[in-house]
Amino acid sequence: MLIDCKSIAQSIDGETVSLLNKVSVKPRLLSLSVRPDDGTISYLKSQKKKADSLGIEYETIFLQNAAELKHKLVEASENGSIHGIFVSHPLPPEIDETEIAALIDPRKDVEGRNPLNMGYLVYGYEEFSPCTAAAAVKILTATTDLVGKKVAVVGRSITVGLPVSIMLLRRDRSATVTVCHSKTKNLGEITKDADAVVVAVGKAGFLTPEMVKDDCIVIDVGINVIDGKVVGDVDRRLEEKVRVTPVPGGVGVVTTSILMNRVVKSALRGEKS
Ligand SMILES: NC(=O)c1ccc[n+]([C@@H]2O[C@H](COP(=O)([O-])OP(=O)(O)OC[C@H]3O[C@@H](n4cnc5c(N)ncnc54)[C@H](OP(=O)(O)O)[C@@H]3O)[C@@H](O)[C@H]2O)c1
Structure with a gap:
């Protein structure tokens, strides 16, 4: 089951358009x-x-x-x-x-x-949080209530994994976060136990159906170009088992919308100061 990220992006764009009218x-x-x-x-x-x-x-x-x-x-x-x-x-x-x-x-x-x-x-x-991390968190919070849920974040980069983890811990979200990386042992056990997995590794097909439980929500941040085609970090067989974001048309579209929204807000702030 694919999570509809385009409608999340559209609602951000809607706010951007109304802000554009004010600048x-x-x-x-x-x-x-x-x-x-x-x-x-x-x-x-x-x-x-x-x-x-x-x-x-x-x-x-x-x-x-x-x-x-x-x-x-x-x-x-x-x-x-x-x-x-x-x-x-x-x-x-x-x-x-x-x-x-x-x-x-x-x-x-x-x-x-x-x-x-x-x-x-x-x-x-979070006004100026890393955009991709903000997009992953936005999609996750639009899909489920995170309070007390177990979230496995795979990847600890400054661009994605680390800021996602910090944002998920914020008290209004209060997820229980496990951050995984290339040295993590038994990674499949950690992801299998999680209510949600955010995967930002940069390896096509990394997260397989065996690594998640049936009602898991998966946010696929990866962008890999294989034979000229853009694919994520998720083995697409996952779509038959759990809710997962598409690639392309998932985290990327929400990221771009958040980025543009911030540009307009920055212009507005500049006018007010
Ligand atoms: N959708 C978007 O808008 C967007 C934006 C930015 C990036 N991306 C994509 O997201 C992906 C990740 O980007 P990034 O900048 O975070 O990449 P990165 O800086 O290369 O970080 C990759 C992370 O994955 C971990 N990792 C690598 N192999 C692993 C393994 N076998 N098991 C567990 N963890 C492993 C690394 O662990 P170590 O720390 O131990 O090395 C690292 O923390 C890429 O595909 C990138 O293109 C998408």
């Missing part, structure tokens, strides 16, 4: 990308499509190295006509992720990367 400038998002992989290119295309459909100005700049990226980040932070800055991940291994994140103006950090915004997340403020 006098055209909100603008700048995406910066250093040597993107296939999955990232596909995500950037969907960002552009969503921005165009909502009437948000959108530009992607492709860069070659850390020096170019840093230069653009400083420029974009100072440019008053840019309301949101997005840096695509993964970054090439030679680039220091923390140094780059710290250069994103926290007020334009629509993807929630700056260490200041990460710190706010720990305090329960």
